[in-house]
Every structure is written in structure tokens, then in C-alpha cells.
Amino acid sequence: MSEWSVAEPQKLTFDAPVGTVQVRIAGGTVNVVGVEEGPARLEVSDIEGPPLTVTQEGEVLTVGYEDLTWQGFTKLLDRSSWRRSAVVSLTVPADARVEVGAVGAGAVVSGIRGTTVVRGVTGDTALVGLSGPVQANTVSGxxxxxxxxxxxxxxxxxxxxxxxxxxxxxxxxxxxxxxxxxxxxxxxxxxxxxxxxxxxxxxxxxxxxxxxxxxxxxxxxxxxxxxxxxxxxxxxxxxxxxxxxxxxxxxxxxxxxxxxxxxxxxxAEDWQDTRPTDGPTDGPTDKKVL
Known part of the structure; x- marks a missing residue:
């Protein structure tokens, strides 16, 4: 297993194959994009609070906090004194399985053919161009x-x-x-x-x-x-x-x-009927009179 601690803006490239991606953050934004070629990449462009822990064990890549597990990631709502935020961008193989847990953070997942699982509390989630199964659970997001x-x-x-x-x-x-x-x-x-x-x-x-x-x-x-x-x-x-x-x-x-x-x-016929036609119109034109 390989492990990194990210306490400041940083970029990482993972040469080993990645089949599953797990992201667990509180505050900030997570953006996961599926690509056809190239290794998986991570960019943390902004971070406040405790460092993020990044691990790769086999084909499972995990980005999150040590005290934030899949089973208990909502516990941060009971600790209002905690302050943390991270802006995380991941480029992963399009066939990968993507799991995102976000507390008070926005999430965008695009271009994934594998299974996508999203668990959110208050942040909004956008899914674009996904062709695999999607399961999304939120409280108010x-x-x-x-x-x-x-x-x-x-x-x-x-x-x-x-x-x-x-x-x-x-x-x-x-x-x-x-x-x-x-x-x-x-x-x-x-x-x-x-x-x-x-x-x-x-x-x-x-x-x-x-x-x-x-x-x-x-x-x-x-x-x-x-x-x-x-x-x-x-x-x-x-x-x-x-x-x-x-x-x-x-x-x-x-x-x-x-x-x-x-x-x-x-x-399609309705759209065709609403298309503008060529030729003169009764409205103003771009022609300028001197």
C-alpha cells in the first residue's frame, strides 16, 4: 500500500492501475472526470484544516480524512467547531467505480462508465454523461x-x-x-x-x-x-x-x-417548425445606413 499526506496544494500521478476511487471530504468541492487513456491523477488546489490522506491499495484509490469513514462521515455535522475544506480534482479511468462522500461540499462526476455512488449531506451534486449505474443519497443536497x-x-x-x-x-x-x-x-x-x-x-x-x-x-x-x-x-x-x-x-x-x-x-417536427427561415423579415437587420 502507498500512502501520502496532503497538507497543501499538490498534484499526484498514480502509475498503478485504478479500478475504484473513494473520496470522502467535508467542505469544498470534489470533481471526478473519467478519461479513456493515461494514469489516474489527483490535484488538490486548495485545502484548509487537517491534511487529506491519500492511499492506494491494489486498484483502490482513496482520498479523504483519517477520521472520516464511509460508515460515519455525517458525524462531522455534530462537531460544528471543526473547520476543514478541500478542493479536490481527480482524473480516473472511465471504467472505474466512483464513490463520493461529501459533507457540506459540492460534487461533480462526469464521463464515468462504471458504477457511481454519491452520499451527500448539504452539498449539491452534478452528474454529467454517466453511462453506468448511479446511486445517490442526500439529506438536503x-x-x-x-x-x-x-x-x-x-x-x-x-x-x-x-x-x-x-x-x-x-x-x-x-x-x-x-x-x-x-x-x-x-x-x-x-x-x-x-x-x-x-x-x-x-x-x-x-x-x-x-x-x-x-x-x-x-x-x-x-x-x-x-x-x-x-x-x-x-x-x-x-x-x-x-x-x-x-x-x-x-x-x-x-x-x-x-x-x-x-x-x-x-x-423533431416541432423543433423544425420553430427554426428561423432564410430571407427578409419584418424585424430590424444588421445593415447599417450611412
Whole structure:
């Protein structure tokens, strides 16, 4: 096993193969980028408080604090007198497994094909271009997932979920009060299951869509942009049910007091209709008159 102590800004290159990356920080930012070639690299551009411990044992690369374990990383919330922060950037093989634990820190993970696991407390997380399975758990931190093509699992107490151009085979999310905005652009059947107590849920489906739909709210408002779906209930509980297309995908959304909205993603023809045309217009031009 190799070990380093990082107490000031520093860069490290790891010549040995890296198959799993574990990062545990409190305060600051962690950025993990998957690349196709080259060794794994670490850059700590800013650090305050105790030093970071970096270890490589076999193919497992770990960056974190000695007193911050995977099982108890939230204990820092009970020690308000502790002050620590680090800005950590990692370049790792795209096929690596990535595990990030962040307390009061932001996290960005991009370009990873392996499994990604994120555990956050108050910091926000951004996932970009991930093709492997994703599991994200937060207390109050928000999650934004853009162009994620793998399975996505999200659980939070009050954190919000935003999915942009989601094309993975499944999205499952549970929250108590966090809102969920899910924009789907799947390549095939997608299984979507969203559950919240008081958070609002908005789902944008492609047109034409292909899914069996069931959306329920006990007391929230409901809106539906698809003529093929039925809206049940005038007062109190509302439900949207029906089949879009062949119904090969599944969409389930449930909230107690939050609103539910099913929105339609513009089709290719819709985009074509909105493109500007060549030729003169009635508006101002760039031509300058002297």
C-alpha cells in the first residue's frame, strides 16, 4: 500500500492501475472526470484544516480524512467547531467505480462508465454523461443529472432532483419534501418510479411517448399535456392513468400533497417548425445606413 499526506496544494500521478476511487471530504468541492487513456491523477488546489490522506491499495484509490469513514462521515455535522475544506480534482479511468462522500461540499462526476455512488449531506451534486449505474443519497443536497444513460437511483429528505435528457433504462427517486423535475429522452423503454410526500413532481415525456402511466396525488394540483391519458377526480385525490404508444415503458409518480405535471417534450417536427427561415423579415437587420 502507498500512502501520502496532503497538507497543501499538490498534484499526484498514480502509475498503478485504478479500478475504484473513494473520496470522502467535508467542505469544498470534489470533481471526478473519467478519461479513456493515461494514469489516474489527483490535484488538490486548495485545502484548509487537517491534511487529506491519500492511499492506494491494489486498484483502490482513496482520498479523504483519517477520521472520516464511509460508515460515519455525517458525524462531522455534530462537531460544528471543526473547520476543514478541500478542493479536490481527480482524473480516473472511465471504467472505474466512483464513490463520493461529501459533507457540506459540492460534487461533480462526469464521463464515468462504471458504477457511481454519491452520499451527500448539504452539498449539491452534478452528474454529467454517466453511462453506468448511479446511486445517490442526500439529506438536503440537490442532485442534477444531465445526459445520464445508466440506471439512476435517488433518495433524499429535502433535496431536489433534476434530470435533463435522461435516457437510461430506469429512474427511481424517493423524497420527503424535495421536488422532482425529470426530462426524459429515452432510446427505448424506460421504467420511472417517483415518490414524494410534499414535493412537486414534473415529468416531461417525448412525443410520441411509449409508456403505461399512473400518477397520483392525494391533495395536490394535477396537469396533463397528453390527450391519450385520463384524469380522474375533481376534488381531493387526483389520478392520471392510461397508455401512450405501445405502453412498453412504465411511469409511476406518487405524492401526498405535492402537485404533479406531465409535460410534452417537443418532437423533431416541432423543433423544425420553430427554426428561423432564410430571407427578409419584418424585424430590424444588421445593415447599417450611412
Amino acid at each position: 440537490n442532485l442534477e443529472a444531465q445526459a445520464v444513460t445508466g440506471e439512476l437511483r435517488f433518495a433524499s429528505v429535502s433535496g431536489d432532483l433534476t434530470v435533463i435528457e435522461g435516457s437510461g433504462p430506469s429512474v427511481r427517486a424517493d423524497s420527503v419534501s424535495g421536488s422532482m423535475i425529470v426530462d426524459l429522452d429515452p432510446d427505448g423503454p424506460t421504467d420511472v418510479h417517483l415518490t414524494s410526500v410534499s414535493g412537486e413532481i414534473a415529468i416531461r415525456l417525448p412525443h410520441p411517448a411509449d409508456a403505461e402511466v399512473e400518477a397520483n396525488t392525494a391533495s395536490g394540483r394535477i396537469s396533463n399535456a397528453f390527450e391519450g391519458l385520463r384524469v380522474h377526480g375533481q376534488w381531493g385525490a387526483h389520478k392520471i392513468t392510461g397508455r401512450l404508444g405501445a405502453g412498453t415503458g412504465r411511469l409511476r409518480a406518487t405524492t401526498v400533497s405535492g402537485a404533479i405535471a406531465l409535460l410534452r417534450r417537443p418532437s
